[in-house]
Amino acid sequence: MPSLLKSSALASILLLLATGLWGAWGFAVHRNINRAAVYALPEPMLGYVMPHADWLSEHAVDADKRKHSVVNEAPKHYIDLDALPGDSIPRTYAGAVALFTHDTVWEYGVLPWQIRWTYANLVEAFSEQDLQNSLRLMADLGHYVGDAHVPLHTTVNYNGQLTGQKGVHGLWETRLPELYEERYDLVSGGAVYVENVLDFAWETIDYSHEFVAAVLGEEKKISEAFGPNSYVNEERGRSIQKVRSRPFCEAYHVALGGMVEQQWRGSISAVSSLWYSAWIDAGQPELALE
Numbered sequence: 001m002p003s004l005l006k007s008s009a010l011a012s013i014l015l016l017l018a019t020g021l022w023g024a025w026g027f028a029v030h031r032n033i034n035r036a037a038v039y040a041l042p043e044p045m046l047g048y049v050m051p052h053a054d055w056l057s058e059h060a061v062d063a064d065k066r067k068h069s070v071v072n073e074a075p076k077h078y079i080d081l082d083a084l085p086g087d088s089i090p091r092t093y094a095g096a097v098a099l100f101t102h103d104t105v106w107e108y109g110v111l112p113w114q115i116r117w118t119y120a121n122l123v124e125a126f127s128e129q130d131l132q133n134s135l136r137l138m139a140d141l142g143h144y145v146g147d148a149h150v151p152l153h154t155t156v157n158y159n160g161q162l163t164g165q166k167g168v169h170g171l172w173e174t175r176l177p178e179l180y181e182e183r184y185d186l187v188s189g190g191a192v193y194v195e196n197v198l199d200f201a202w203e204t205i206d207y208s209h210e211f212v213a214a215v216l217g218e219e220k221k222i223s224e225a226f227g228p229n230s231y232v233n234e235e236r237g238r239s240i241q242k243v244r245s246r247p248f249c250e251a252y253h254v255a256l257g258g259m260v261e262q263q264w265r266g267s268i269s270a271v272s273s274l275w276y277s278a279w280i281d282a283g284q285p286e287l288a289l290e
């Protein structure tokens with residue numbers, strides 16, 4: 001029944017907006033990352049995976065869609081580095097749980113460990129030459145690694161809600177990529193073998209976190225300079241929405257100095273490299289088409 005479908009789709013969109021539980025990167029970017037990561041694979045893996053590029057792209061956002069139905073899915077997409085008490089966070093999950101308790105660790109997010117866990121499951125699925133499971137885990141790993149490149153997924157102030165900057169999350173991850181994708185060079189280097197996946201996940205997250213101050217600071221500065229001209233009413237589909245104005249976005253994008261493009265491109269090569277590494281760790285199995 002189309003009308004029912006339509007209303008349930010609308011309901012889930014409204015739910016997403018109401019709860020603020022979007023993914024890092026807009027859906028279109030996640031889909032692009034998984035697709036481009038396929039093309040960055042070397043042969044023979046490229047040949048095995050290429051026929052599934054559409055599937056991997058389409059399912060790049062499954063992990064976000066699960067957030068409302070799967071218990072504990074949401075904390076797998078972020079880590080609030082600045083909310084965890086103390087100066088340094090243990091790099092291992094066991095160490096973090098021992099120091100902060102299980103509940104605190106899950107409250108502030110488990111993204112670096114989730115990347116490691118999904119990776120381990122992918123190595124196992126590759127080893128068993130279980131194509132369906134391998135593809136599912138590749139799609140998820142691509143999603144989590146993409147999330148790790150988004151600065152606002154590493155802070156408790158993930159939507160500027162603590163500093164009167166609500167909406168900065170969607171601005172950075174969806175609005176800017178939407179407006180400026182055409183200007184970006186998203187050709188990433190080829191996949192490289194990653195020795196230590198947990199270290200790699202942490203380096204990626206620590207690097208993203210360094211951008212938090214600029215993401216929030218520049219938004220504040222430019223919002224103040226633009227005043228009411230920060231926003232404009234724009235037609236989106238059949239509705240009118242209040243969105244950031246083009247001149248505001250342009251100024252903010254310039255102030256960020258290529259950050260969105262760089263983190264997007266970085267996501268592609270990181271995803272490709274981790275897929276490739278998992279396949280190497282699994283003993284470079286042949287992945288049959290059926």
Ligand SMILES: [Zn+2]
Pocket residue numbers: 022023024063064077143147
């Ligand atoms: Zn996500």
